[in-house]
Amino acid sequence: GENVEQHPSTLSVQEGDSAVIKCTYSDSASNYFPWYKQELGKRPQLIIDIRSNVGEKKDQRIAVTLNKTAKHFSLHITETQPEDSAVYFCAARLSGSARQLTFGSGTQLTVLP
Amino acid sequence: DGGITQSPKYLFRKEGQNVTLSCEQNLNHDAMYWYRQDPGQGLRLIYYSQIVNDFQKGDIAEGYSVSREKKESFPLTVTSAQKNPTAFYLCASSIPTGTNEKLFFGSGTQLSVL
Numbered sequence: 745g746e747n748v749e750q751h752p753s754t755l756s757v758q759e760g761d762s763a764v765i766k767c768t769y770s771d772s773a774s775n776y777f778p779w780y781k782q783e784l785g786k787r788p789q790l791i792i793d794i795r796s797n798v799g800e801k802k803d804q805r806i807a808v809t810l811n812k813t814a815k816h817f818s819l820h821i822t823e824t825q826p827e828d829s830a831v832y833f834c835a836a837r838l839s840g841s842a843r844q845l846t847f848g849s850g851t852q853l854t855v856l857p
Numbered sequence: 858d859g860g861i862t863q864s865p866k867y868l869f870r871k872e873g874q875n876v877t878l879s880c881e882q883n884l885n886h887d888a889m890y891w892y893r894q895d896p897g898q899g900l901r902l903i904y905y906s907q908i909v910n911d912f913q914k915g916d917i918a919e920g921y922s923v924s925r926e927k928k929e930s931f932p933l934t935v936t937s938a939q940k941n942p943t944a945f946y947l948c949a950s951s952i953p954t955g956t957n958e959k960l961f962f963g964s965g966t967q968l969s970v971l
Binding site: 846 | 892897898899900901902905915916947958959960962963964965
């Protein structure tokens, strides 16, 4: 099955700086890579996703990049704000796996004012 | 207001007891999932169902059981065979076809052992 590793487990940045979270996956047949954000005490919510036929995707201050050769993908948050503080989970889905996502272990991002 | 509802928010289990976590959705989604969340371990899939009256084991199904008698409901039973049940349990649903692959999560149930 798929295995997803996520680093770092905790990340602190100053407000206005950029944050980068990296994930690697094991199965080259994976074709869908979403990122979920979970604020304290709340449910996870999808913030951005990317498919294997695309190398980069942006949505305002958030971007995701995918390197299929190296089997890793990254979340980039620019101009961080206190409301970006949350746990971020990456995930990967094997092609044809009936929508089963394998999640990374999560990154606790803290944006310091 | 459309969404996915989990109950109860907190649940306590005695030794040897089975407990059932409720998950209801009114999003008309065919697929539903149960995840277990432990600190530092991300979300691990327990069971999933793509259609009524059908469900499949996920990565950590031992000690758990589910049913899917209605499209809207996907209850999870934590049996006495699950020796370490203390965790945060999240239910989710999605549309299993087309390009919309977004998971909609419930607000979770925190299960603790007395």
